Amino acid sequence: MDNLFPLLFFLLGLIFGSFFNVIGLRVPHKQSFTYNRSICPKCKQQLSWYELIPVLSYIFQQGKCHNCKMTISPLYPSVELGTGLIFALCYVKTGLDLELVTAWLFVSLLVIIFVSDIKFMLIPNRILLFFFPLFVIARIIRPLDPWWSSITGMLAGVMIIAIIIVISRGGMGAGDMKLFGLLGIVLGFEKTLLTLFLSCVIGAIIGLILLLLEVIDRKQPVPFGPYIVIAAVIAYFQGDFLLNWYFHNLF
Structure with missing residues (x-):
């Protein structure tokens, strides 16, 4: 079970990394990050659940909006992946x-x-x-x-x-x-x-x-x-x- 913790915390970090992206982008504009659904900043299309899967959605969509094909910033998957890795590293450093x-x-x-x-x-x-x-x-x-x-x-x-x-x-x-x-x-x-x-x-x-x-x-x-x-x-x-x-x- 101990060997599974880094993987579990990596996946947890991916999810939180996606959430942190939203907070970091919305709070400076005093926008809600708890109620408003994510949308494409160009075509304003509300994003579906399969467009919000950390890292994987970016890869499957080839870094573009599914609707208008606008290029998605690599910042999003980079932050998600980085958060996942560091969350796992936190466990390696501290244990439970x-x-x-x-x-x-x-x-x-x-x-x-x-x-x-x-x-x-x-x-x-x-x-x-x-x-x-x-x-x-x-x-x-x-x-x-x-x-x-x-x-x-x-x-x-x-x-x-x-x-x-x-x-x-x-x-x-x-x-x-x-x-x-x-x-x-x-x-x-x-x-x-x-x-x-x-x-x-x-x-x-x-x-x-x-x-x-x-x-x-x-x-x-x-x-x-x-x-x-x-x-x-x-x-x-x-x-x-x-x-x-x-x-x-x-x-």
Whole structure:
């Protein structure tokens, strides 16, 4: 049975990934994601159940709307597949422990933010406010060691980004600052700093590649949220290894 858990949680992640796509796309526009049925944004045709199967519908429809043949963004299946893989990885990391719930909540926030920021360059306050009490409760039930690392992580995340915003005169947004505050609750002080460092490195590398490929220009604003998301996932799953390697080799 234990061998089936990764598969079950992968399938669960596929389903939730599809749902997170909807939340990330609708909340910035203050649209309901619980009652309104999914429609094609071009022809407005209501999507049937067989058009909403995570990943498989995209493959079977060859990435196009069944009705009007509009190209469907690869973001949808990518988010679904990524969520499925990370949900399974959460189980591999934590086992059937209370930390698994925290891990899933953490991933859920990150996926939603990834979608909303990459599409609209916006990190919605409604999403952050929804997850804030859940993270606090999760860390009360399953605290870090030491427990106060969640508090220092949250404070460090908010204060460092606030300083960057002031110095850079808007180089980062208030949404990034609030997001780092939430990440600090889950990750703790050291992994929050690691997330900030990794997000800057990842952003610099990807930004340089996009510039060289002429996908963007130097003056074009780009969302920083996706880089934070990638860095936070790395910090959560491999933070201990990276920090131990750093302190062992450099000190």
